Amino acid sequence: MAAKVVTVAFEGVEARRVDVEVQLTTGQQVFVIVGLADKAVAESRERVRGAFAGLGLSLPGKRIVANLAPADMPKEGTHFDLPIALAVMAAIGVVPLDALDGWAAMGELSLDGRIVPAAGALPAAMAAGALGLGLICPEASGPEAAWAGGTRILAPRSLVALINHFRGSQVLGAPAPGPVIEGERARDLRDVKGQEHAKRALEIAAAGGHNLLFVGPPGSGKSMLAQRLPGLLPPLSSAELLQTSMVHSVAGLIARGALTRARPFRAPHHSASMAALTGGGHRAKPGEVSLAHNGVLFLDELPEFGVQALDSLRGPLETGEVMVARANAHVRYPAKVQLVAAMNPCRCGHGGAGRGYCGKAPRCQRDYQGRVSGPLMDRIDLSVDMPAVTAADLALPPPVEGSAEVAARVARARQLQMDRAEAAGSLETLNGRAEGAFLEKIAGLDEAGRSLLARAAEAGRISARGWTRVLRLSRTIADLEGADGVRRLHVAEALAHRRSAAPGEETTPGLGQGTV
Template sequence: MAARVVTLAFNGVDAVRVDVQVQFTGGEAKFFIVGMGDKAVQESRERVRGAFIGMGLALPSRRIIANLAPADLPKVGSHYDLPIALAIMAGMGIVPPDVLEGWAAIGELALDGRILPVAGALPAAVAAGGMGLGLICPDACGPEAAWAGDTRIVAAPSLIALVNHFRGTQVLAPPRAGDMLEGDRVPDLRDVKGQENAKRALEIAAAGGHNLSFIGPPGSGKSMMAARLPGLLPPLTPGELLETSMIHSIAGLIARGRLSRNRPFRSPHHSASMAALTGGGLKAKPGEVSLAHNGVLFLDELPEFGAQALDSLRQPLETGEVVVARANAHVRYPARFQLVAAMNPCRCGLGGAGRGACGRAPRCQSDYQGRISGPLMDRIDLQVEVPPVTAADLALPAPAEGTAEAAARVLAARAQMADRAGGDGAPPNAPILNAQAEGDFLETICDLDPPARALLARAAEAGGLSARGWTRTLRLARTIADLEGSGPVRRVHVAEALIYRRVSTPSGSARWGRGVMAVRMAGEDESAFSGVSHAPRNL
């Protein structure tokens, strides 16, 4: 006799159909699970046996073979317990086999027959609905699975309750979707005194989704400002909420189905490994870059991260996804995040000027900053030097503008970007954020007037901008123009964008955030920056 129950295997955020086929044959009474399962899958035999004993049942005194098809697909996790147990019950006649048709099942079994929660209920429910199936899941996963929309959900606390439900002696009510959380209160920009240039850069980054780095001495407010970025970002759209929640579901980070429209803000410690950042490990779990999808990844003390770990970010920053390669599989996770980094000018902290200056400058600075590769820095659009906060700044009253005012400007700028992406001349699936625009679409939306194009060309030649640097400067200038409400990108917008770029000086050394040097080297004077209200004071 044979029975079959559908379950799912996870490949990144995608769920793949797996058929659990159970057959009873003659021979020695043994229980085999085949189909390329990991250690947790093989241990399912004992959990299923214990759950049956907890219900007062015994496995048949026959040879039991549970095949997980397709056999060449790796199976990982404990969520195969429930479908294996259901297939055995169907083969024994405890559950009518026909009632399990049209359902997929996931769940771990306790030795007393309870069905324990597992990760991945939301993507499992979405995948089951796409296959025209309902989903049987643990009771604790019901509120999460219910967010899948029209998918039928049966959330059972135990095997006994599930058997009674399908036999018609007990009815399990469909679960309700979990709560939508408001999220923690985000600190206000009004708390930051001074640092007007850095706050301006933070607003530009929020508007266009640009990568940002702060470099300055300890106590200058780098981490303080980074923590205020989420307050400038608009809530997740429904599509972004589903994408982000599915990743968090795979990682087991959703409690009782509670979701939040706040954008993720991940801040890993600088001891994080490459697998922790980009994903991997024994079960190829999503890393910090994927958990920050549609949100912010904040790396404090950037040079203290391992060089290999930092350089592993280069591909996700370009492609918006990360591929965890294994010998028998490639696991793909979305990873379109906004990078915000903070660092001291040197290991001593204060750099080469002012009170407490490093006695080994500039060698200490170049060695410390040299830990970060040039290709990674080339992917950071805004590179801002943050000076120490003076006593005069601290004595000032709180700024008149805070997070609410800046967020309103960010929202207005993003509305312009959305209008362009949905316009008649836009390609299908055009990116909304300027930081993601490329190709002909970027050239179309960056309508540079002749003085702006001439300035960019001369500055790029003098400052050694790479092709990527050219593209990212265009994107940045477009965002600055959007914040101003300007249609064309003018010379003043390009000039401000160049301020934030890292350029090469004639000696070959790199300068942080001093694009103004490139303009001067191109033969321009300070008139290039007329109208740039946030240009550095030392022009």
């Protein structure tokens, strides 16, 4: 008779049921693990053997076969150690065979019998609860797993503690959920002098969840402004907190079960590969765009990223999810992010005017900015040209308005959007992702605004996708003013933020960037 213990295998943030079946048969003394296991799972037999030795136990002198069913599902990770060890102990009578009924297990073993953390405790607990099971996990992962709500959690420090619990000589209490951290103190907009046009664009982007690009010479404040965006955004809602934490749990980024309501802010270096940005690698781990789910992905020095890496973001920015394709599986991760990017106007940094004038302008600008594909640029709602900060700007007193005042306006605008979406039954609450009939309804333009937008389209300034994004942006600008309808002034400001012409080229009169 085979002993069976339930565990999980991860497909993205989803945890699928896996049954670990261990059977002892006569024959050559060997320990075999079957069921499409990767290298880390195959090495479990040595960790289990070492943990047993640390407890003073020895494996029976029989053929031990551990089957991970279903056999055609890929199994990856070290969290299979604990369920394999428990199934072996049940097979040899160390724990009662029926003691494991009603439980799933996950965790890595050390050679002295301790149960050490493994990534994915939260989604594992959620899956166990959905199956009507409790979860046995490492002590350090207990506070994280406890966030699953009604799922029963056992979080032993070692195999000895777990054996004693099942034999009735020790009682393990249920762990409490970890703390919720409200987030570190955000950097304040009062630190940024000048650049009022860029601050306005940052406020609009925060209010509607729009993608944003800053273009300017070194030292103009592009990174400073981007780093202050989290201070303008409201904290994660309860649903968003759970979604984001599931991704971070699979990536192993939750420490001692502590969750944070601060929206993620990920800023990968421009040397990041396509797999680092969108996810992949041997175990198809989540990439930066998924780790920034419900938050901000900041790409500094945008043209310095690899072309393939940047273009791999086009799909996630549109759909809000990443599909990592493998020969034997497809892994899906959520990736609903707000993209903020920054770049110099050309390779030398200063472009075609002002201090540090580039002698190769405008060709240098076209070549440098041309590294970013047109389709990716079309997914950016706001583009802001930032001039160099002058000595006169630096001599100004600190601005009267800081992040707190702007965040209050952003919160009011977002509340308007949430109320509209709830009334219409829309799943997308922010203007930055509104589409279809819902977008047409909420962004009803007046006659002057529709005429202006039509002229921009006829002049070739905006694509079909650009039309949609201008509507979204116009609605957000109107929301910041508390206006019921979208007027020509709102459309004009939205068009002014669309990057429509190549460096050095003239824009259509009356419709160029910066014209309202």
